[in-house]
Amino acid sequence: MANERIIKELVSPNDLDYFSTINQENSWLNGYNKESYLKLLERPIPSNKKEEWRYTKISEAVNQFFLKAKENKTLSYVFDKNESIDDDIHIYFYNGTYYHQGELPSYITTLKISQDHPYFESKIYDDNKVKDCLINDLNTILLSDMLSIETKNNQKIDKMIRIINLSHKDCALSPRISVKLASNSSLKVFEHHQASESSVLNNNIDIHLEENSTLDYFKLIDKQIHSHDLTSQKINIGENSCVNLFSLDSGADTSRSNIDVELNGDNSAIVINALFTPSEALHSGNQLKINHNAKGTKSSLDFRGILDDSSAGVFFGKVKVHKNSSQTIANMSNQNLLLSDYAKISTKPILEIYNDDVECSHSATSGNLDDDKIFYIKSRGIDEKSAKMFLVQSFAAKIIDKIKHANMRETFNNHLLKSLKIN
């Protein structure tokens, strides 16, 4: 451990006090921030000797985070009157604040850090007891407003809730979202990170489902420019409830998504279908930890990487079936398409099983475009570039076609096409 660096070493001594005294007017938070800040500073920066961080260099992101945090501006977002508003609910995140037009339905609240102390306090302190995670700590350090979505019992919400992280430049920000579904309710969320430049985003998302509920969560990360996009997503699922997660990540200097799922209720289920499509020298890291803590629980993870240029992708999936979780079904797959000789993928699907009555599978593959398929398509008059495009699309279609929501399927497909450049 002698050579391990701690976070403090990345912060200039002159700035040490700054971060413990931000949000002066929120004395409750200030106290909290100072505590967590000091604690954070002593934490080691995960070195790439640690399995979970082996292929994701985090120190540059942390470094930038502290540098940018001092430059944060206080610009607010101005609505464009001509902005097209469909039937969905639109919420925008800009410079630490959540914005929306008109009245929000009662199940959505944008909590102001300066006003909603008790709520914030309980949230943050509760969270912190269970979490010991770098991304989480960074989020708390620069905590700003929070978005909270909470359904009532039996409440089925058809409207899509769109949460849009607008483009930022030279910012360090900490979006925080809390989604809670009461019994027998359903909800659809679409989270979109627009392309930011020279910024660091530390996202924290908490998801909690009581029994018999369903959450569809769509997440789209546009290609980030000289930026770091880090997410810690914690999901707790109760009896007979299910979370369907779809994501498309086009990469960042560091794009890191930590998803921790606790299948706590009997027959609870998590389904994750994800595409990651980094190009240039970008990175996309996916870390999943799924705990099957109850009977009849299901997890299905299908991650597909399409990697171009000198980009790097990471898949680290750990599915753990605990002793009392009989009749668990767990399937984990990571398939990768390398479009360039310089692209890299590191993949590690792990199953840890402590019960005999289970059905589990894991697999990982990586390869290049199939020359026989390219020839077959070309032999029908289609040029090489289009042939390759067809093959990449057909590879991604195995994920995209699973999206039942027609609008979302189209949105994902359009973003996929935009993110691909085939030579």
Add this chain to the structure above:
Amino acid sequence: MSTKKTLLSIENLDASIGDKNIIKNLNLTIHYGETHAIMGPNGSGKSTLAKALAGHPDCEITKGSIKYKDIDLLTLPVEERSNEGLFLGFQYPIEIPGLSNSVFLKAAINAKNKHQELKDVSATDFIKELKENADMMGINQSFLSRGVNEGYSGGEKKRNEILQMLMLKPTLSVLDETDSGLDIDSMKIVSKGINSMLGANTSSIVITHYERLLKYIKPDVVHVFHNGTIIKSGDHMLARELEEKGYEWLTNE
């Protein structure tokens, strides 16, 4: 000399795959409107000829020339050969999961239209024609939205090749063992598709092991391929003779 117009003219062709020289000094002329059957034992180089015509990257032409429609075919990239009306029916059609048959076919037709400076095919015309041809080939409508050859049986794949041929309306179709793996009913359907294509302005090369297919498709010329070249040519009676005697009486000569 025949007064008929020449479509394809292969002269002194040598072709190799890897280090192995497979086609050896091949000469073959095909006129517009003709159907040529190429028969021969396994490993005689029949499929390599198909690959050479389509421009498969593994197949290297080391000598000779191929003229098609008075163009030097060997200078054309794979896709342009198709757009110029050359169609290869694959012996082993490739599965492309996730790419739907109809999307694939429409792109192929539009590529050809673009090459001929024509407008894109209209959606209604395309669907109408696709349905008619699928019906003729006994292909279920639901197949058309499925992935290309994805999970098809051997017979379904071959019928799908002929469907693609009908849609692309080639001038020269090269059918590489399209009859292999077909039951009698599929054979009839496939032959019907092929026959519907034949006319004064189209030609075809039918590569096959068996005379069976030639009961349904009447070839104008039958060639016997051996050791990378044509060792005997004749009319359809030659095919019958081969069926009775095998190839040995020719290859041992």
